[in-house]
Amino acid sequence: MSARTNSSVGRQRRAIVIGGGLTAMLTAQALSTRTDVLVIERDSLPEIPEPRKSLPQAHHVHVLWSGGAEAIAALLxxxxxxxxxxxxxxxxxxxxxxxxxxxxxFRRWQESHYAIACHRDLFDWVIRRQVLGAKDNGITVMQGTTVLGLAGSADTVTGVDVRTNDGRQETLLADLVVDASGKGSQTPVWLNRLGAQSPPSREVDSGLVYASRLYQAPHGLPETWPIINVQADPRGDGPGQAGVILPIEDGRWLVTLSGTRGGEPTIDPDAFGNFALGLRHPIVGEMIKKADPLGPVHVTRMTANRRRFYEKTALPANFLALGDAVAAYNPTYGHGMSVAAQSALTLRNMIDRYGYGSPGFTRRVQKAIARHVGLAWTFAVGTDVFYDGATEGGPTLPDRMAALFVDRLTLTATGSGRMARDLTDVMTLQKGPEWLFKPSTLVSALRGPLKPQLTEPPLSPEEIGAIESA
Structure with missing residues (x-):
């Protein structure tokens, strides 16, 4: 557990990363070229792609958008x-x-972006294997160890206090501590103990419930079978209900259904298909009638959007928070992994630009990653704020104005390839929100859709034939 001399730095340094998930692994990789890294994980990390106790949301649909995929590829x-x-x-x-x-x-325009689709356990395992399998990268892991708090003062974090599974307690010193522990982060409590300022926060909770089930896809479908996605209408009558079929590894479908207060899916496997048939269009329900279920229904209820504005806080030096420890989103848009990846890459780029441990370094990084966090937050909150009970006062005037703008862009994208590409640029996190305000996009929005509305799902004749004969 002692710090080691890293030949790339020429002196003893150590960063501590709290957590053993995807964000933590990418953060460790970003830091490893400049310092030794100690990853502290309270559970045991699996040796194969299997569920982790601390990641119950892994049962639901996860996608890695091209913006996040390119960030991970830059690191690994x-x-x-x-x-x-x-x-x-x-x-x-x-x-x-x-x-x-x-x-x-939406029409199915020519390829301009992409998504990587598989079960979340596989994502984590492949990335963990790459990070921890590299030789002499200075990354080590302490498993079965719980972080009890931050060491140091309100001015500077100097390490963490930990307890191992055998009850031993000690203080581990480091010149940088990164909280990548996820939704269960205790950093606000730890900061208060040091006498430091807790961050302002906001929560938008639509009461969304997720229910997911694995299926074996019907035999004979094309290898290029598409994602099937029926979105909720946040400004429609009644609860918002949605469903998605994600083709993943081994010829399987991961099917996730969701519903807000008063319209939640349940754990009952007999009710799963009926819920899907009752969505705004029954395509998801009709598809899964052709498939074979491979296991039980998994339900998650902790889906509130919560953001901690660390970039607006006078944090102690030598401390950072990344990933879900900063912001956790309604998973509808699938931005969590991609934001974590872009944040880790930004950390590495800031190290290259300003130098590891330079004055004000952690504050610069925290502000820089807020841009990635803010875009995903806008998408998630811009939808959920319209559901009853999501916030105390309901949507604000800026919320309503932003929604009108997005509604117009979305309508235009149903019949305009240019607008569809611009929206996908932002949705996949390859462009920032300012991209939607460029003159050509605004002109397209004023014109509206160039093609008439589709009345049926845009399946190809081959896809229709394959599913009908399944």
Missing amino acids: PDVLSDLESAGARRIPLTSGMVGLSPAGW
């Missing part, structure tokens, strides 16, 4: 090929998605 050049070798699917966008938006069916 071989990771995308390793994911595909392990069975993950590279799905072209928007040609590989059949999606019903609140404004109507």
Whole structure:
């Protein structure tokens, strides 16, 4: 557990990363070229792609958008090929998605972006294997160890207090501590103990419940089978209900259904298909009638959007928070993994630009990653704030104005390839929100859709024939 001399730095240094999930692994990789890294994980990390006790949301649909995939590839050049070798699917966008938006069916335009699709356990395992399998990278892991708090003062964090599974307690020193522990982060409590300022926060809770089930896809479907996605309408009558079929490894479908207060799915497997048939369009329910269920229904209720504004806080020096420890989102848009990846890459880039441990370094990084966090937050909150009970006062005037703008862009995208590409640029996190305000996009929005609304899902004749004969 002692710090080691890293030849790339020429002196003893150690960073501590709290957590053993995807964010923690990518953060450790980003730091490893400049310092030794100690990853502290309270559970045991599995040796194969299997569920982790501390990641119950892994049962639900996860996608890695191209913006996040490119960030991970910049940190781990071989990771995308390793994911595909392990069975993950590279799905072209928007040609590989059949999606019903609140404004109507999207057309399937030519490929401009992509998504990587597989079970979350496989994502984590491939990335963990790459990070921890590299030789002499200075990354070590303490498993079965719980972080009890931060060491140091309100001005500077100097390490962490920990307890191992055998009850031993000690203080581990470091010149940087990164909280990548996820939704259960205790950093606000730890900061208070040091006498430091807790961050302002906001929560938007639509009461969303997720229910997911694995299926064996019907035999004989094309290998390029698309994502099927029926979105909720946040400004429609009644609860918001949605469903998605994600083709993943081993010829399986991961099916996730969701519903807000008063319209939640349940753990009852007999009710799963009926819920899907009752969505705004029954395509998800009709598809899964053709497939074989492979296990039980898994339900998650902790889906509130919660953001801690660390970038607006006078944090102690030598401390950072990344990933879900900063912001946790309604999983509808699937941005969590991609934001974590982009944040880790930004950390590495800031090290290259300003130098590891330079004055004000952690404050610069915390502000820089807020840009990635803010975009995903805008998508999630911009939807959920319209459901009854999501916030005390309901949507604000800025919320309503932003929603009107997004509604217009979405409607236009149903019949405009240019607008569909611009929206997908932002949705996949390859562009920032300012991209939607460029003159050509605004002109397209004023014109509206160039093609008429589709009245049926845009399945190809081959796809229709395959599913009908399944």
